Amino acid sequence: MTYSLTRRDLLAAAGATTVGLSGCLGYLRGSAATTGHWPMCGFDAANTSYDSAASGPGSGAEVLWRAEFEAFASPAIADGRMYVGSSDRGMYALSAEDGTTEWHVPTTDVVTSDPAVVDDTVYVAESGDALYALSADDGTEEWRREFQVASSTPTVHDGVVYVGSWVGYVYAFDAASGDRLWRASAPAGKEVDNPPAVAGGRVFVDGKALYALDADDGTGVWQFTDAGKVTAGPTVADGTVVAAFEDHSVRAFDAATGREQWAFQADDMVRSSPAFADGKVIFGTNAHAVHALDRATGDVVWTYDTEWLVLSAPAVASGTVYVGDRGSTLHAIDLAEGEARWRLAVGDGPGDGLDKPVTVAGGRVYVASGHPMAVGRR
Numbered sequence: 001m002t003y004s005l006t007r008r009d010l011l012a013a014a015g016a017t018t019v020g021l022s023g024c025l026g027y028l029r030g031s032a033a034t035t036g037h038w039p040m041c042g043f044d045a046a047n048t049s050y051d052s053a054a055s056g057p058g059s060g061a062e063v064l065w066r067a068e069f070e071a072f073a074s075p076a077i078a079d080g081r082m083y084v085g086s087s088d089r090g091m092y093a094l095s096a097e098d099g100t101t102e103w104h105v106p107t108t109d110v111v112t113s114d115p116a117v118v119d120d121t122v123y124v125a126e127s128g129d130a131l132y133a134l135s136a137d138d139g140t141e142e143w144r145r146e147f148q149v150a151s152s153t154p155t156v157h158d159g160v161v162y163v164g165s166w167v168g169y170v171y172a173f174d175a176a177s178g179d180r181l182w183r184a185s186a187p188a189g190k191e192v193d194n195p196p197a198v199a200g201g202r203v204f205v206d207g208k209a210l211y212a213l214d215a216d217d218g219t220g221v222w223q224f225t226d227a228g229k230v231t232a233g234p235t236v237a238d239g240t241v242v243a244a245f246e247d248h249s250v251r252a253f254d255a256a257t258g259r260e261q262w263a264f265q266a267d268d269m270v271r272s273s274p275a276f277a278d279g280k281v282i283f284g285t286n287a288h289a290v291h292a293l294d295r296a297t298g299d300v301v302w303t304y305d306t307e308w309l310v311l312s313a314p315a316v317a318s319g320t321v322y323v324g325d326r327g328s329t330l331h332a333i334d335l336a337e338g339e340a341r342w343r344l345a346v347g348d349g350p351g352d353g354l355d356k357p358v359t360v361a362g363g364r365v366y367v368a369s370g371h372p373m374a375v376g377r378r
Contacts, residue, residue: 036096036361038077040116042273042313045157045198046236049275049357054317056332056360057376059342064364064374065099067092071368072110073153077361078117079136083124084368085111091124091132092372093139096362099374103139114153114195114357116161118175123154123161131163131171133178143178147171153195160215162203164192170205172218184218186211194273199236200255206230210243212258222258227251231269232283232313237276240295244270250283252298262298266291268309272323273357277316278335284310284323290331292321292338302338306331312369313357322365324354330365330375346375 042049075084082094091105113125122134133142152164161173170192172181186207197204203213209225233243241255250270252261272284281293286309292301308327315322321333328347347370356369364376
């Protein structure tokens with residue numbers, strides 16, 4: 001059995017319509033929760049989902065706080081705040097310490113894009129046709145750019161914001177001014193739904209195939225079309241790009257040339273974007289499992305069984321893999337051996353499943369599938 005939850009599914013469920021933003025504060029210092037950061041989906045522009053300096057909670061973790069509103073997007077953590085979009089048509093900055101609202105920006109559409117927080121600016125795409133740059137301090141709008149049907153989560157790298165669309169375009173905007181630098185069309189014209197991965201002068205994007213674009217001007221460098229559309233990823237590290245495809249495969253490619261390095265055949269669909277950590281590629285599957293593969297060979301290092309399918313991308317910190325499953329259980333898995341360190345039920349069951357990537361910062365795990373929450377030790 002396969003399960004495929006797309007951004008369009010979420011919009012249909014929420015009854016999304018059109019677009020618009022305006023806004024208005026806070027700052028916390030002092031505790032461990034205010035010192036960590038996870039500034040964008042996948043942690044960095046390469047989408048590695050790995051922070052070697054971060055620490056997450058050990059045994060005895062529990063839900064420390066839970067927000068009242070619902071969210072369909074993964075949170076970003078920076079400067080003592082959780083930044084997250086909501087299904088009630090708004091963008092929130094919450095205290096990472098206790099979950100209190102520090103500012104809220106109303107919108108006229110559902111926000112399913114994961115925010116990126118870079119240089120005191122929050123970049124987020126609404127589920128319609130606009131990309132916003134907001135002050136991280138108080139939510140005021142710095143610039144706004146409208147373009148045809150924004151969809152993917154933005155990635156920010158070296159002063160440029162990269163974002164995809166449902167009609168097959170990839171855009172690059174100047175992060176400071178919002179000026180459009182280039183627009184490229186994915187050759188197969190399929191929506192670009194996942195965050196672009198940026199590394200080595202290339203922008204890697206999903207669609208009906210895996211595409212590598214030149215980061216300077218958006219021209220095509222290479223594409224891989226033999227395994228159908230991309231279902232998870234891309235992720236880049238050390239000259240290797242990894243993505244999952246609709247034929248249930250996870251494949252690695254030379255980032256510069258597109259030459260395939262290895263392929264792993266999963267038992268079911270892979271919708272969990274891979275993480276790179278300590279020579280391993282880690283991802284979940286619809287077959288109720290999390291796999292760790294050797295990054296160089298694609299051989300299985302370990303397999304961890306879950307009771308539910310895994311759509312959430314893993315987050316890796318302090319030798320631990322943190323990942324949610326569809327049954328609302330948060331798993332902490334030993335990175336080296338694949339053994340369970342702890343499991344915690346954090347929702348009400350499958351209807352409140354942990355489908356979006358978790359983030360790790362300041363000794364806590366932050367989750368925003370269903371109600372935004374923080375998990376840690378008191």
